[in-house]
Amino acid sequence: MPEDEDFFEEHDSPEFADDENVENELYEHHRIIADKGQGLLRIDKFLMIRIENASRNKIQQAAKAGNILVNGEPVRQNYRVKPLDVISVVMAHPPRDTEVLPEEIPLNIVYEDEHLLVVNKDAGMVVHPGYANFDGTMLNALVWHLRHRPGAGPDAMPLLVHRIDKDTSGIILVAKTEEAQTRIARDFFDHTIKRTYQAIVWGTPRENEGTITGHVGRNLNNRLIMAVFPDGSHGKHAVTHYKVLRSYNYVSLIECRLETGRTHQIRAHMKHLGHPLFSDERYGGNQILKGTTSGTYKKFVENCFRLCPRQALHAKSLGFIHPVTGQEMFFDSILPSDMQSLLDRWERYVSGRGENQTSQ
Template identity: 55%
Template sequence: MSKEDIEDNIESVEDQQTEDMFEHHHVIADVGQDAVRIDKFLMDRLANVSRNRLQNIAKAGSLIVNGNPVKSNYKVRAKDDISVVLPYPVREIKLVAEDIPIDIVYEDDALVIVNKPANMVVHPGFGNYSGTLLNAIVYHFEGLPQREDYFGRPGLVHRIDKHTTGILVVAKTELALTHLAKQFYDRTSERKYYALVWGDVVEDEGTITGHIGRSKKNRKVFQVYEEDEGFGKDATTHYKVVERFRYVTLVECKLETGRTHQIRVHFKHIGHPLFHDLEYGGDRILKGTTFAKYQQFINNCFKLIPGQALHAKTLGLTHPTTGERLFFDSELPTGFTQLLEKWRNYTKIN
C-alpha cells in the first residue's frame, strides 16, 4: 500500500462524523431459524462483538427487531429483520494522556461536555498524533475514580473540524456511547452552529440540500453531488440570518444530518463560502471593494481566527441513563467575537 493510500484510509476515518461514525448491521433470520436468544444469535454473526456489549446495545435501545427495540433475551424467530447500530471500534492508535487544559462545560458519571478551542484536532490521526482533544480527555479520565463500566478511554460520539470551536459530547461508558450514538444516528440530537459567510445571503432563512462526498479531484475536501450522480450521502442544513454586515453575513445553522464539513461544503455550494475557510476558498476577498484600506481591513480580520469562522454553539441530547433532556450552550470564542465587532464598526462608518 502506498503512502497516499495509507493517508487516504486514515483521513477517511478522521472525516467520519455523526451518522457516518456508526456501523448499521442488518441481518434477516433464516426461514428455518430455531428460537435462540438474540445476543447469542448475533455473537455468531458479528465479528469482535461480545455478549456483554450486545446486552449494553439492547439496554440503549439500539437492538431493533422488525422495527421495534428488544431486550437481549429476545428469542429470534424465522424471518426476523434485525438491525444493530454500533460505534466504530477504536483505531489502532494508542491514545497517550497529555496534560492539556480543556474547558469542561458539564460532567457526570456517563458523559463529558467539552467546549473545544480553535486550532485543536479532536482525534489523533495522520500528522496529528499528539496535542488532540482526546489526548487531553484521556489525561482527565486518568484522574477520575475508576468504575467497572468505565472505558478507560473516551468514547467519541461526534467530531468537529480543527479550526471549528464549540460544544462536543464524549461518553465515559460503553452504555452511554451506544445510547448517544443511536441518538446521532436517529437524528434526535439537536445541534446549532454560528457561521460567518461571505456575501449578503438573500433569504432570511432557508434550507440547503445536496449529497456530500469526497471530491474526485482533491481528496482532502468534499463537494455537493446531484442525487442522480449516485455519489455521496444526503445532507440537509437549515439556516437563518442572525446579522448582516453588507459583505458578510452571520447565520445560525441547524444540522439535520452530520456529514463531513457539511456547513462549509453547503455554503460554498450556494456561493457563500465561510469567512477565512482555508480549504473552501474563504481565505481571500470574495465581496467588497478594491480599495487598499478595505483589503487591509480584511487581512486584519483574517488574523483574528486561524481558520473558518464556525462555532458549534448549542447541543441538545437525551441523557443516556436518566432520560433527561439536556441542552448546552457556549459563548462565541474571543477571536470570533472580535471579528464580529470589527464588522459592526466597519459597516457603521462605511
C-alpha cells in the first residue's frame, strides 16, 4: 500500500445517512516513495500495482491532466520509475458500483456545456444515492436530464467532483466527462477552486473577519457530528475564512470562504468559534443561544426555527478555471427564501418593528 493515502472520508457511513457525509471533495490523493531497489518500470504499470483498485483508464486520465508528479514535476504515463522517486497522484474518485436510476425531478441547472454543468441545489435534496437514500437525489435527476437530451446516449452519467449537505442549499459543480472530472479534482486538491458560503449564526464573532484553522474529524464521543482538534491530534487539516456581513446582535449573517472541504467543516468550525449555525440541530444551533429563554422573545425565536427548520447555510458562489477551455468561470446565487425571510424577521425585530411576529 502507498505510504500515505488521502481518501475522502467514510462517504457511505450510516451515521451520516440523512444529510450525507460532506463537504468533501471527491478525489483520491496518493503519495508513494519508490523502494531503494526499485527497477525501471513504466509509471502506469507501477501505479496499477501500488494503488488498490486503480484502473488503467483512471491512471491515464490522471497523467493526461498532469496529476501524476514525480519529485514535484508532472510526468507522462510512460515515465520509468527510479529508486526513491517521490510520486504524488490525484485521481477523481471512481463511480459508485450501485446503479443510479434516472428520475424525472426538477432541477435548477444554471449552466451546462459538453464538459460540465452547474446546479443550484434546493435545501432538502440529497446529492447522491447512499445509505438510506436510494432515490430522489440530485444524481438521479441528473441521470434523467442527461439521458433525455437530444443525441444523448444510454450511458450518459454525471460525475461528481464535490458535494454539499442535504439541508444546505446552493451551487454544485458536476463533470460530464472523465477528463473534466480528473482536471477539476486536481483543482480541488490544489485549493484553486474559489468557494463562498453564507450562513446565519448565533451571536456575532468578536472579530469582523478572521480565519479558523483546526483539524476536523469525527467527534470522539458522538460519531454523528464532527469536532475540531486544534492540536491536530485527530481529523484532517481544515481552514475556513469568515467575514461578518450583517449583525443583528442576536444573530449574524456571515460569509465563509473555504480553503479545504472537510465533512461539516463550516458547521464544526463555527461551533468551535462559539457561534453555531442558526437552527443547526446537530451542532446545538436549534436552541436559544443568545437572549432570554422566555417570554415573547422565546416565541419569536421558535417561529424563526419553524420558518427555517434546517441549518441556515447556503453555498453562494463557485469560481474555477474551465477544465477544457481554460476560461475563468464564476457562478453566484441569491439567498434562498427561507434564509432571506429569516434575516428580514431579525431585521424587523432588532429595529423594534417585530412586536407582532411572535404569533406568526
